[in-house]
Amino acid sequence: MLRFILMxxxxxxxxxxxxxxxxxxxxxxxxxxxxxxMAGEAGAADAKFIAQLREQFGLDKPLLTQLxxxxxxxxxxxxxxxxxxxxxxxxxxxxxxxxxxxxxxTAFVISLVLGTFAGVLASARVGKWSDTAISSxxxxxxxxPLYWAALMAVLVxxxxxxxLPGFGYETVGANHTGLARLLDIGRHxxxxxxxxxxxxxxxxMRMTRASMLEVSQLDFVKTARAKGLKRSxxxxxxxxxxxxxxxxxxxxxxxxxxxxxxVLTETVFAWPGIGRLMFEALAQRDxxxxxxxxxxSAAMVLLFNLITxxxxxxxxxxxxxx
Amino acid sequence: MADFWKRFCRNRGAxxxxxILAVVVxxxxxxxxxxxxxxxxxVQRPFLPPFSMEQYPLGxxxxxxxxxxxxxxxxxxxxxxxxxxxxxxxLIGIPIGALAGYFGGWIDDALMRFTExxxxxxxxxxxxxxxxxxxPSIQSIIAAIAIVSWPPVARLVRGEVLSLRSREYxxxxxxxxQTSAAIILRQVLxxxxxxxxxxxxxxxxxxILLESSLSFLGLGDPNMMSWGYMIGAARxxxxxxxxxxxxxxxxxxxxxxxxxxxxxxxxxxxNPRLARRGK
Numbered sequence: 001m002l003r004f005i006l007m008x009x010x011x012x013x014x015x016x017x018x019x020x021x022x023x024x025x026x027x028x029x030x031x032x033x034x035x036x037x038m039a040g041e042a043g044a045a046d047a048k049f050i051a052q053l054r055e056q057f058g059l060d061k062p063l064l065t066q067l068x069x070x071x072x073x074x075x076x077x078x079x080x081x082x083x084x085x086x087x088x089x090x091x092x093x094x095x096x097x098x099x100x101x102x103x104x105x106t107a108f109v110i111s112l113v114l115g116t117f118a119g120v121l122a123s124a125r126v127g128k129w130s131d132t133a134i135s136s137x138x139x140x141x142x143x144x145p146l147y148w149a150a151l152m153a154v155l156v157x158x159x160x161x162x163x164l165p166g167f168g169y170e171t172v173g174a175n176h177t178g179l180a181r182l183l184d185i186g187r188h189x190x191x192x193x194x195x196x197x198x199x200x201x202x203x204x205m206r207m208t209r210a211s212m213l214e215v216s217q218l219d220f221v222k223t224a225r226a227k228g229l230k231r232s233x234x235x236x237x238x239x240x241x242x243x244x245x246x247x248x249x250x251x252x253x254x255x256x257x258x259x260x261x262x263v264l265t266e267t268v269f270a271w272p273g274i275g276r277l278m279f280e281a282l283a284q285r286d287x288x289x290x291x292x293x294x295x296x297s298a299a300m301v302l303l304f305n306l307i308t309x310x311x312x313x314x315x316x317x318x319x320x321x322x
Numbered sequence: 323m324a325d326f327w328k329r330f331c332r333n334r335g336a337x338x339x340x341x342i343l344a345v346v347v348x349x350x351x352x353x354x355x356x357x358x359x360x361x362x363x364x365v366q367r368p369f370l371p372p373f374s375m376e377q378y379p380l381g382x383x384x385x386x387x388x389x390x391x392x393x394x395x396x397x398x399x400x401x402x403x404x405x406x407x408x409x410x411x412x413l414i415g416i417p418i419g420a421l422a423g424y425f426g427g428w429i430d431d432a433l434m435r436f437t438e439x440x441x442x443x444x445x446x447x448x449x450x451x452x453x454x455x456x457x458p459s460i461q462s463i464i465a466a467i468a469i470v471s472w473p474p475v476a477r478l479v480r481g482e483v484l485s486l487r488s489r490e491y492x493x494x495x496x497x498x499x500q501t502s503a504a505i506i507l508r509q510v511l512x513x514x515x516x517x518x519x520x521x522x523x524x525x526x527x528x529x530i531l532l533e534s535s536l537s538f539l540g541l542g543d544p545n546m547m548s549w550g551y552m553i554g555a556a557r558x559x560x561x562x563x564x565x566x567x568x569x570x571x572x573x574x575x576x577x578x579x580x581x582x583x584x585x586x587x588x589x590x591x592x593n594p595r596l597a598r599r600g601k
Contacts, residue, residue: 018439030455139335143579145531147538148553148571151560159561253441260446264535268557278447282454282539294451298443305442 005310012306017071019298023291024070027080028063030287035059079292084284089292093274097296099169100273102185103192103265104258111197112204112251119208119247120240126213134205141202146261150195150268157191164191169272196265200254207250211243218242252308256301329591336587342580346573350401353394361391361547372565383552383566384559393573396549399542400577403464403533404526410468411529412522415475420506422476423483434480437473445470449532453541460543463536467529478521482514516592523588527581534574549574 035053039046054060061069073079079089122134141149158166170176170184215221216239224234259275266275274293281289330336359365364386365378372381372389380389422433452466486492487510495505536542537550538557549570556566 015439015442019443022443026451026455031457139579139582140575143527143531143575143582145534145538145550145553145571145574145578147535148567148574151553151557151567152571155560155564256442256444257446260444263446263450264538267539278450279539282450282541285454287455290451290454294447297447301442301444 001313004313008306008309012302015302016299019295019302020071020074021067023074023295024067026294027070027287027291030291074295079295080288082281082286082289082292084281084286085289089289092277092289093292093296096272096274096277099271100259100262100266100275103189103196103271103273104255104262106189106193107196107200107258107261107265108251108255110193111200114197115201115204116208116244116247118201119205120212120235122205123209123212123216124235135209138202138205141198142206144198146195146199147264147268149198150192150265153191153195154268164188166191167270192265192269192271195268196258196261199261200258203254204247204251207247208243211246212239215239215243248312249308252305252312255304255308256297259297259300326591330587333587333590335583336590339580339583339587342576343584346397346577346580347401349394350397353391353398357388357391357394359388359391361395362387369559369563371563372569380569381563381565383556384563389552389566389569392547392552393549393569395547396552396570396573397577399460399546399548400530400533400574403460403467404530404581407464407467407471407529407533408522408525410464411472411525412475412518414468415472416479416511416518418472419476419479419481420483420511423480424487424502424506424510426484426487430480433476437476440470441473443470446532446535449536450539450541453536458536458541458543460546463533463541463543466536467532470532471525471529475518475521475525478517479511479514482517483510486510486513520585520589520592523581523585527578527585530574530578530581 035050039050039053051060059066077090079093081087082089082092085092118134118138122131125131154166157164165171165188169188170181171188174184176184221234221238224238229238262271262273262275263278264275265271266273267279270276274296278290278293280286281293365388366375366382366386368382368384368386370378370382370386373379374381378388378390380393383389383392418433418437422430422437449466449470452469453462456462456465483506492505492509495509500509533542534548534550534553537548538554540551540554542548542551542554552570553567556563556570560567
């Protein structure tokens with residue numbers, strides 16, 4: 001087991017370095033000479049100053065040396081400086097990370113729970129109208145642009161009915177504390193988390209339904225039926241447990257994609273996370289910040305995958321033995 | 323072919339899908355004829371509500387531009403990007419998957435690690451970064467979508483090729499002295515076609531969603547009216563003018579839905595053995 005974890009960690013480290021290298025070359029491909037940009041921001045764009053900056057930041061060194069400097073920097077959480085926001089990129093991201101984690105985790109739980117529940121329900125009533133209804137709804141969610149669903153949710157639930165806040169992380173100026181603050185954040189979380197989860201809910205529903213139907217055809221289920229076990233017990237203990245394995249794998253892989261979706265949701269709801277930060281970086285053409293957010297989201301995906309992989313070893317005893 | 327068509331049409335969803343898609347294609351093709359004026363042109367007062375003037379049934383936007391005309395031209399962008407980026411992704415994914423599956427060994431290892439890397443990197447975030455750095459244009463958008471969407475193709479083709487690799491007719495082809503390239507192109511790939519077609523139809527749908535999301539964030543081609551751009555531009559005025567984001571969203575939803583339905587229909591028609599299972 002320990003060997004497996006170490007091997008997975010090693011593999012993740014290799015991919016992380018590959019991502020950092022990709023990031024480095026993307027920064028280089030970004031328009032504008034970084035030294036000229038810095039000098040411009042400082043308001044002194046004469047040639048001598050630019051040359052001085054270039055030397056100071058090692059921009060006159062060969063590309064590979066620069067890559068080395070960059071990798072060393074990233075490993076020390078130095079993701080560069082955002083001249084537009086006058087703050088280190090790592091600091092900006094760190095400030096915004098909790099909001100994104102809260103949003104994506106909530107969306108993940110909502111989509112996984114509702115998705116598998118609907119999938120199980122549909123598979124138990126295969127061919128009946130409730131199956132058709134659930135499957136059609138999933139097909140619809142699957143085709144809905146995430147940001148559009150978010151906008152429509154704002155329109156219906158916050159503009160028309162005025163039930164839920166459609167903007168921000170908490171009520172501005174309310175200065176809630178303790179439980180009241182948590183409840184306030186919770187209310188603000190409902191719309192963004194649900195709309196972010198819709199697409200993934202559809203994915204998990206379809207996967208669960210297909211997987212349940214597939215497992216229910218297997219011999220050991222027939223045996224259980226022949227033994228005269230109750231239908232509900234077969235559903236729960238025999239079929240559901242086995243059917244969940246591919247869903248868990250998929251969920252682990254998809255958890256990372258939630259971070260990408262968060263860019264859209266956070267933009268619509270003005271949610272102060274790293275997705276919104278990415279949108280701001282885009283609008284201001286702040287490439288250091290943009291690539292910093294990209295790197296952090298890629299690292300998060302890597303971490304999610306690693307956790308799923310290790311959890312999976314615990315969930316599925318067959319793999320543990322092998 | 324007739325047999326295939328009959329099986330395809332047996333799937334009611336697929337027929338609905340192909341009907342919707344036909345309408346979208348028609349709208350895209352006819353757009354310049356029906357709306358000879360540029361969709362960027364001001365034609366009426368701003369924020370004209372829908373269904374209030376016969377000439378502009380879907381109203382006008384914040385700058386008095388015709389929403390209906392925008393939708394028609396937007397169909398062109400969506401279909402173009404969806405189609406071309408999928409073809410590009412196939413051109414990257416099929417060779418990688420075929421080489422990995424056919425040769426195996428270290429070639430397989432190296433190519434699959436490469437593929438895994440692209441699967442790990444969050445695809446939407448990578449697409450954003452690529453388009454932002456290489457400046458938004460129809461070319462950079464297509465390239466970015468292709469770059470983030472080829473890995474599933476490579477994995478699929480690799481799996482199919484692996485299972486065909488040990489068949490007797492391939493061994494016969496090797497013994498008869500055919501080159502590897504000829505075997506891959508003439509013997510192996512044609513037999514992997516049906517799952518690739520199914521996957522491709524679903525990829526067009528995903529590509530359209532991706533393009534619209536990029537345009538929504540302001541990363542669309544600045545010279546082309548697209549559905550995502552229309553929604554993005556209407557985002558801040560949603561409280562005053564719901565129709566500006568509503569109609570383009572419906573257009574995206576219907577088009578993507580149609581493609582997904584077609585994909586399922588193709589799957590049923592091309593893999594009849596699989597389709598019957600679990601139904």
